[in-house]
Amino acid sequence: MEPTPHRPGGADLSADELCGLMNVVRRRMACEAAGVARGARQLTDWRYYFRSFPGPILAGAAFLGFLAVPRRLEIMSPDVATLEELAKKNRLVVETKPASAAKPGFLDSMVTMAGNVLLRAGLAYARQQAGRLFGNQAAEAASPLQESSP
DSSP states (O other): OOOOOBOTTSOBOOHHHHHHHHHHHHHHHHHHHHHHHHHHHHHTOHHHHHHHOHHHHHHHHHHHHHHHSOOOOOOOOOOHHHHHHHHHHTTOOOOOOOOOOOOOOHHHHHHHHHHHHHHHHHHHHHHHHHHHHHHHHHHHHHHHHHHHOO
């Protein structure tokens, strides 16, 4: 003999009552599954954590920013005697570089500027002539199409 489902009070359930209980369970499961999905979406959203715990998140961001910034370099200005002593200890050879070439004069600057102006004018003229040449070719290529229309 098969076991029959029992009510909590001990009475047997009919088939209709059992189907009704199963429908209730299904509805509850759908609501609970939607709640679990909503909770999972909330737990994977960074804005939830920022709204819930702004202090620790800002403290962590400040700490990461502190780690990301390099330490300030300490610049030492030793005197000549200390530099000579360090050079002798480490067997360094210090070569003095001659002063760089003199800055270009006024005349050199003017010649350079005039050359740039002439170069730009020449390029603009060449561009204009190319536009005319290719513009005429494009117009001639389009004219047979225009002549064929009534």
